[in-house]
Amino acid sequence: MKLALLGAGVLAWLGVAIIAVLVVNAWSDENLVLAFFPIAAAVVVAWLVGEWVTERVFLAGNGEEVHHGPA
Amino acid sequence: MALLERTLRSRELRDPSLIRLIFADTRMAPLWAVARVYLGYQWLLAGWHKMWGSERWINLPGEDGLGLKGYWDRAVSFPEQGSPPIKYDWYRDFLQYLLDHEAYHWFSWLIAFGEVLAGVALIVGAFTGLAALAGATMNFNFMLAGSASTNPVLFILAILVLFGWKVAGWMGVDRWLLPALGTPWEPGGLVKPLKERIGPGPSKPRPT
Numbered sequence: 001m002k003l004a005l006l007g008a009g010v011l012a013w014l015g016v017a018i019i020a021v022l023v024v025n026a027w028s029d030e031n032l033v034l035a036f037f038p039i040a041a042a043v044v045v046a047w048l049v050g051e052w053v054t055e056r057v058f059l060a061g062n063g064e065e066v067h068h069g070p071a
Numbered sequence: 072m073a074l075l076e077r078t079l080r081s082r083e084l085r086d087p088s089l090i091r092l093i094f095a096d097t098r099m100a101p102l103w104a105v106a107r108v109y110l111g112y113q114w115l116l117a118g119w120h121k122m123w124g125s126e127r128w129i130n131l132p133g134e135d136g137l138g139l140k141g142y143w144d145r146a147v148s149f150p151e152q153g154s155p156p157i158k159y160d161w162y163r164d165f166l167q168y169l170l171d172h173e174a175y176h177w178f179s180w181l182i183a184f185g186e187v188l189a190g191v192a193l194i195v196g197a198f199t200g201l202a203a204l205a206g207a208t209m210n211f212n213f214m215l216a217g218s219a220s221t222n223p224v225l226f227i228l229a230i231l232v233l234f235g236w237k238v239a240g241w242m243g244v245d246r247w248l249l250p251a252l253g254t255p256w257e258p259g260g261l262v263k264p265l266k267e268r269i270g271p272g273p274s275k276p277r278p279t
Binding site: 013 | 104108119190196197246
């Protein structure tokens with residue numbers, strides 16, 4: 001379950017990379033400022049997904065963040 | 072001798088709290104995320120233009136890297152009036168060496184892919200410190216070759232992101248990557264068990 005959640009988080013950030021490349025490919029010659037906003041929005045969404053994943057995968061019951069693998 | 076000992080005695084000089092707040096406190100992560108994404112966006116744009124733009128350096132019919140060759144030719148030239156673009160002879164010699172060996176064919180691919188990769192890594196916050204270092208190195212070389220453009224601003228921004236590497240990717244993939252992989256001086260959760268399994272390696276025989 002935790003692996004699936006982590007996979008979802010990784011996919012969210014992979015989505016950011018894909019969106020960034022697609023946006024730059026489509027709009028970079030037209031409006032440089034406008035092209036920045038979809039990328040920034042995608043980063044915010046991926047960060048929210050990432051926080052949600054971190055809370056479920058890496059936080060112990062006492063709220064302490066647990067590092068990956070054995071201590 | 073006593074003077075040397077006193078000067079070089081081991082002491083740890085601690086950073087002031089403001090510096091620690093800016094460069095090592097996760098409360099500043101949103102600020103670093105904005106700086107990081109902006110920097111990454113600029114690198115992605117620059118790299119994409121070199122790959123697919125109308126004045127691209129690669130992916131052209133015929134020889135690759137002629138755009139870079141033109142750039143290097145201009146950089147190493149001595150104009151009839153005014154000063155040459157490159158101030159340092161050693162750097163002019165370095166570019167001339169690359170020109171003589173026609174390195175622009177593969178170097179143009181290296182620059183274009185390097186810019187795109189650094190841009191994407193900064194946007195998603197993966198290996199942020201390394202990506203910022205790569206960006207700063209490219210800015211530094213463009214400036215040495217006489218190009219100002221956006222390079223000074225991007226260079227300063229990259230250096231700042233480099234200083235804040237621990238928190239710059241906190242709102243990004245580094246949130247998971249850094250604890251998993253760790254650093255060369257402190258292996259992370261994924262690397263540590265592997266290192267323990269491999270062992271410390273053969274010990275050198277002690278001189279008798």
